[in-house]
Amino acid sequence: TDVNGAPEEMTDGGGNIVWEAGYQVWGNLTHEKETRPVQQNLRFQGQYLDRETGLHYNLYRFYDPDIGKFISGDPISIRGGINLYQYAPNPISWIDPLGLKCWDSARRDYWKAEAKAAPKGMYSPVNMLRMRLGLAPKIRVREFHFKTRTERVRNVSLELNHRHWPQRDGKHVDIPYNLEKVTPWEHAAKDPYRYPGSELLEILQGIGNYKGF
Template structure:
C-alpha cells in the first residue's frame, strides 16, 4: 500500500521503515483544504500496527490483537480509520478478511482462504500463513519469506540436529538422555528441557540471506548448505530464540534485489 484516496476521506500517503520493508512508519493525510497531517505508527514485533499517534504523541487509534491477527479491542479516539494489519495486509471491514496481495487471510483461523499461488514450492500446507505469527511475515500472501528463500530448518532429530546435540554435549552444555535431556541457554545461562529447545541460528537466517545467500538464489546449494551446517546452530530456549529474531528488525530482501553469480559477468 503506497497511497489511498476516496471521495469521503482524505488522501493518505504511507511511509515505510525502509525501501525493502512492509512495516509502516508514518502516513501523511491530506484533507480537502490541502492541509497535511502526519500520523505515526507504533507496531508490534511483527510489524503489525498497535497505535497511531499525531505529531504530539496523542493516540488517535489503537488496537490489540491475538497472536494470529484477530482483533481483540479496537478504539478510534478520533474519527480516523486505520486498516493496515500484518505486513502487506489491508483489512476489508465488510468481510473481516485481510487482503494480502495474492490472496485473502482470515485472522479468525490464522489461515489463508485460498491455496498458495506458488503451490508446493511454499511447503506442503498450502493455506498456512507462517510457522510463527510473531516473528515471521508473508507480505505477498505467498509462503513465508524464510521458507521460500531458505528452506526448512533441520529438526533436533535430523542428522544436523544430532550433530548439534553431540557438539554441545562435548561443550558440557547438554546433560542427560531422552526425555531427561537438558541444555544450557547461552542467553541466560539457565538449564532447560530438550523439549523446549529451538534449533537457533548463530547468524540469523534473514541476516545471512540479505548479506550473502540472496546472491546465490532461493534454496540454492549454498543457501541449503548454510541451513544444513551444524556449526551454524545451537539449541536455545524457544522463547529467547523467537524474541531475539523479532528484535532484529530485518525483513528478507526480494531475489530480484540481488545481482547473483549468473549475472556477475555482465557487471564486471
C-alpha cells in the same frame, strides 16, 4: 507495533493517540478504540483490513485472522509447501507480506542453492556446512557497539537485501535474482529500516576463512 509488526497505536501531528488496538497471536483484534473519526486498516506486515468482510488483503490472497489461514490456496501450489492455506508456521517469528512464500523459507532455499553453485574455495568448510543446512554463512568482525560504547569481537551472519521492494516489483520480491548477499552494515547502507547498532571496524575472518572462533 506489537511483536508481529501489527500497529497498536496511531498518533496525530501533536503526538496525541487517535487510534489504538490489541491483537491475538494470529492477528484478530481483541479491542479497537478511536478517539477521533479515523480508521487505521494496516494489520500484519503487507496486510490491509477489509472492514466489510473482516479479511486482510495480502496482495495475492485474503487472510482470515480468525482461523490464522488464507482463504484460498497458494498460487504457486505445492512449491510453497504442502499446506496451501498456511500463513506461517509461527506468526511471531515468520512473515508472509505477499501471501506467497514465507521469508524464512525463501531465505533457507537461497542459501542451500548458494552452497551448490558456489565455486570451490569461495566459502570455508564451516560456512559450506551452514549453507547446506539452509543457514547464512558467517564472518568474524571487530566492531564498535553504540549502546555500550565499547569494542567487541563477534560472529555475524550475512544477510539478504531485496534489490527491489514489493511496491516496485512485488511479484518477484523473494526470487533469487532480487536478492543480494550483504553484511549487516552493507544492508543498513541500502535499507533505511536496517539498523545494525554498531560500526564495523575490521573483518577478522571472511566467508572464505571463517572458522567460528
